[in-house]
Amino acid sequence: MKSDHIPRATIKRLAMYVQVLESFKREGTQVVSSELLARTCNVNPSQIRKDLAYFGEFGVRGVGYHVQDLITAIKRSLGVDRMWKCALVGVGNLGKALLRHREFKYRGFDIVAAFDCDPFKIGEEVIGLEVVCTRRLKETARELDIEIGLITTPPDRAQRAANFLAEAGIKGIINFAPARITVPSDVHVEYVDFFHHLYAVSFSITLDQRPKTQPAAV
Amino acid sequence: MKSDHIPRATIKRLAMYVQVLESFKREGTQVVSSELLARTCNVNPSQIRKDLAYFGEFGVRGVGYHVQDLITAIKRSLGVDRMWKCALVGVGNLGKALLRHREFKYRGFDIVAAFDCDPFKIGEEVIGLEVVCTRRLKETARELDIEIGLITTPPDRAQRAANFLAEAGIKGIINFAPARITVPSDVHVEYVDFFHHLYAVSFSITLDQRPKTQPAAV
DNA sequence: CGTTGTGAAGAGCTTCACAGCG
DNA sequence: CGCTGTGAAGCTCTTCACAACG
Numbered sequence: 421m422k423s424d425h426i427p428r429a430t431i432k433r434l435a436m437y438v439q440v441l442e443s444f445k446r447e448g449t450q451v452v453s454s455e456l457l458a459r460t461c462n463v464n465p466s467q468i469r470k471d472l473a474y475f476g477e478f479g480v481r482g483v484g485y486h487v488q489d490l491i492t493a494i495k496r497s498l499g500v501d502r503m504w505k506c507a508l509v510g511v512g513n514l515g516k517a518l519l520r521h522r523e524f525k526y527r528g529f530d531i532v533a534a535f536d537c538d539p540f541k542i543g544e545e546v547i548g549l550e551v552v553c554t555r556r557l558k559e560t561a562r563e564l565d566i567e568i569g570l571i572t573t574p575p576d577r578a579q580r581a582a583n584f585l586a587e588a589g590i591k592g593i594i595n596f597a598p599a600r601i602t603v604p605s606d607v608h609v610e611y612v613d614f615f616h617h618l619y620a621v622s623f624s625i626t627l628d629q630r631p632k633t634q635p636a637a638v
Numbered sequence: 639m640k641s642d643h644i645p646r647a648t649i650k651r652l653a654m655y656v657q658v659l660e661s662f663k664r665e666g667t668q669v670v671s672s673e674l675l676a677r678t679c680n681v682n683p684s685q686i687r688k689d690l691a692y693f694g695e696f697g698v699r700g701v702g703y704h705v706q707d708l709i710t711a712i713k714r715s716l717g718v719d720r721m722w723k724c725a726l727v728g729v730g731n732l733g734k735a736l737l738r739h740r741e742f743k744y745r746g747f748d749i750v751a752a753f754d755c756d757p758f759k760i761g762e763e764v765i766g767l768e769v770v771c772t773r774r775l776k777e778t779a780r781e782l783d784i785e786i787g788l789i790t791t792p793p794d795r796a797q798r799a800a801n802f803l804a805e806a807g808i809k810g811i812i813n814f815a816p817a818r819i820t821v822p823s824d825v826h827v828e829y830v831d832f833f834h835h836l837y838a839v840s841f842s843i844t845l846d847q848r849p850k851t852q853p854a855a856v
Numbered sequence: 857c858g859t860t861g862t863g864a865a866g867a868g869c870t871t872c873a874c875a876g877c878g
Numbered sequence: 879c880g881c882t883g884t885g886a887a888g889c890t891c892t893t894c895a896c897a898a899c900g
Contacts, residue, residue, distance in 0.1 A: 425890095426841075427890075427891060428838070429891075429892095430891090431834065431837060431838045431841055432834045432838075434837070435831065435833060435834035435837045436829075436831070436834070439816045439817070439818075439831070440818060443793060443794075443817060443818075446794075453858090453859065453860090454859075454860075455859080460818055461818065462818070463892095464892070464893060464894095465859095465893095466861095466862090466892080466893055466894070466895095467891095467892065467893075469859095469860060469861060469862085470861085470862080470891090470892080470893090472860095472861090473860090473861060473862070477860080477861070478860095479859075479860050479861080480859080480860075480899095480900060481858080481859055481860045481861080481898070481899050481900050482857065482858045482859050482860075482899075482900055483858080483859065483860085483900075484858095484859065484860080485860090497841075498837045498840055498841045498844070499840040499841050499843065499844030499845075500836075500837055500840050504836075504840060513735070513738055513739060513740075514735070514739065516735075517731070517732070517734075517735030517738075517739075520731055520735075521731060521732065521735075522731075523816075523833070527833055527836070528840070529836050567843065568836075568839060568840075568843075575661060576661075576664075591839075591843045591846070592839035592840070592842065592843050593839070594832075594835050594836060594839060596832075598657045598741075599657070599661060600657075600658060600661075600678055600679065600680070606846075608838075608839050608842040608843060610835035610836075610838050610839050611654075611835075612832045612835050613653065613654070613657070614812075614814075614830045614832065615653060615741070615745055616649065616650045616653035616654070617812050617828035617829075617830050618718075618722075618745070618747055618786075618812060618828075619649060619652070619653045619716045619718055620646070620649045620650075620826075620828050621786060621810035621811070621812060621826050621828050622716055622717040622718050622722060622746070622786075622810070623644075623649055623715075623716045623717050624810065624826040625717065625785065625786075625809045625810050625826060626716075626717030627717075628809070628824075643868095645868075645869065647869075647870095648869090671880090671881065671882090672881075672882075673881085681870095682870070682871060682872095683871095683881095683882095684870075684871055684872070684873095684883095684884090685869095685870065685871075687881095687882060687883060687884085688869090688870080688871090688883085688884080690882095690883090691882090691883060691884070695882080695883070696882095697881075697882050697883080698877095698878065698881085698882080699876070699877045699878050699880080699881055699882045699883080700877075700878050700879070700880045700881050700882075701878075701880080701881070701882085702880095702881065702882080703882090
């Protein structure tokens with residue numbers, strides 16, 4: 421297969437497969453079929469095989485997939501088989517929480533610098549990382565060879581943070597601020613907004629509870 | 639229109655529209671066209687009109703949409719025009735961060751109880767909320783009329799938390815733990831895993847940088 | 857023999873194009 | 879006149895069904 425365009429949804433599922441495969445690994449399972457993995461992930465088995473086929477042939481016919489090998493293969497395909505240096509902009513509640521979150525480093529994303537424009541925060545230390553003035557972002561980021569920026573500012577500061585990051589030659593931005601940003605076309609942006617999950621649950625529950633006198637609705 | 643099935647993607651976009659509309663409101667804009675909103679959200683204008691049409695006719699032909707009215711209409715459509723009582727299970731780093739996150743209450747999700755099974759954490763207070771033993775979840779949740787559960791346990795405890803929540807008659811679960819869970823079919827589950835955004839950025843950057851000697855590849 | 861990998865069919869979402877209407 | 883609301887067309891992603899093969 422090895423097609424040239426990979427659906428966004430495939431990337432999302434691959435992340436899920438890794439998650440599930442790692443729990444299989446913890447439980448000592450060495451081999452999985454697409455059928456078993458699919459059941460655990462609530463997707464169609466062919467979906468999994470198709471997703472994997474974008475990147476190569478990782479299975480053994482008649483047997484299935486070797487868990488550890490598949491984890492390795494997916495991680496390599498996604499480019500997370502190495503450490504990415506990240507900078508965080510905006511050391512508020514959310515920013516601090518992310519800085520303290522061990523999972524980032526474990527998953528291959530090392531936050532090596534933290535910036536804020538609040539003079540009261542500059543110089544402060546969060547788990548051994550000194551908060552630096554945002555004005556010094558460009559030089560610091562270049563010095564440290566940072567490739568990815570995490571924006572955790574208030575919404576009205578997000579665009580400015582994005583500008584600084586783009587100027588610093590950063591290649592990718594994950595924006596946790598509830599605001600849209602515009603960046604040069606060579607910078608990849610991802611928006612994190614987990615509230616839509618809360619909204620989705622709220623919506624589903626509300627639907628269930630709305631009286632269904634008329635057959636339509638739902 | 640008022641169709642009976644609403645795409646998941648529509649819900650996600652509606653959440654984004656609210657976000658963007660609220661920033662328009664902050665800036666004093668009173669009326670927006672689908673074209674302007676679309677440009678800000680990076681989607682197609684008809685997409686927006688179609689998304690809204692699932693729920694009603696909120697616009698004025700020849701004019702556009704009144705910002706505040708549209709916010710209200712979308713929130714009502716999603717069922718977030720009221721306060722939802724939530725319980726949080728797992729008071730670790732992530733759990734504490736969510737408890738401290740003001741945005742939850744602001745967006746209509748009030749975390750009124752926090753549970754953990756670690757005896758050292760039980761009794762501890764996080765922003766004025768006492769951590770309660772998970773074993774008392776069922777009674778407490780019923781007492782407080784809790785409808786939504788947030789799981790922030792380690793992955794191997796997620797299923798147990800889900801079981802407790804389901805038993806307590808909870809209608810929806812947002813699972814922040816990196817693990818799949820199974821619940822009775824009347825419970826709505828949403829998985830929050832923002833790492834797939836990091837993976838997506840990692841993947842995009844890696845693609846850009848991979849030498850394209852052969853036209854196929856990746 | 858059982859499971860993968862994959863072309864083809866199918867489903868669902870997005871975009872177009874324009875009628876409808878303030 | 880301009881923008882919304884919407885049926886129809888277009889397109890992408892998902893599922894099916896089976897050949898390929900360890």
